Amino acid sequence: MRNYISKKGRIVTMQSGCSPSFEEVVIEHGRAIYKYILSLVKHKELAEDIYQEVLLAAYLAYPSIKEQSKYRGWFFTIAINKCRDYWRKENKSKQFWREEVYSYSASFEPTVIPEEEVLHKFSAQQMAEKINLLPDIYKNPIYLYYYQDYSLIEIAKKSNLPMSTIKTRMRRAKERLRPKMHSLA
DSSP, rough: OOOEETSSSSEEEHHHHHOOOOOHHHHHHHHHHHHHHHHHHHOOOHHHHHHHHHHHHHHHHGGOOOOOHHHHHHHHHHHHHHHHHHHHHHHHHHHHHHHHHHHHHOOOOOOHHHHHHHHHHHHHHHHHHHHHSOHHHHEEEHHHHTTSSOOOHHHHHTTTTTHHHHHHHHHHHHHHHHHHHHHOO
């Protein structure tokens, strides 16, 4: 039998040539591991859960450690890996919820109230009338962009004009429409 003093100042008895028991290693390093986990996850109950997982993983792998000097680093490595596992799982869960909510909201078609539909058609018709009052050089890009879903590049190619010209005409058309649209509101 051999006695040694742990880092905590406790006297630990061991047989010569034997490594300390798992319990002794946990007594020596457990508190530091828990504090480390808590500093990473910032939540007491979560830190306790991860600490339990660390202890279980360490207990199962304990016989494979040959050198006593590596226990502390080994424990910390298990702790950080368990925290990373938790974070990965948490990120996948968050991603799942984001995708599910998006797919649900994208597939959900709200019912249209007939009055709203009539008002929308009326305002769209008034908008088309206001656009028709514009000169052709402004009317064509607006019509292609908003009613035919052309991109600015496609409009430039179709009209054989530079992109900067199309952008300028779109901006000027919107500036001319803005005062007319206030009368609709």
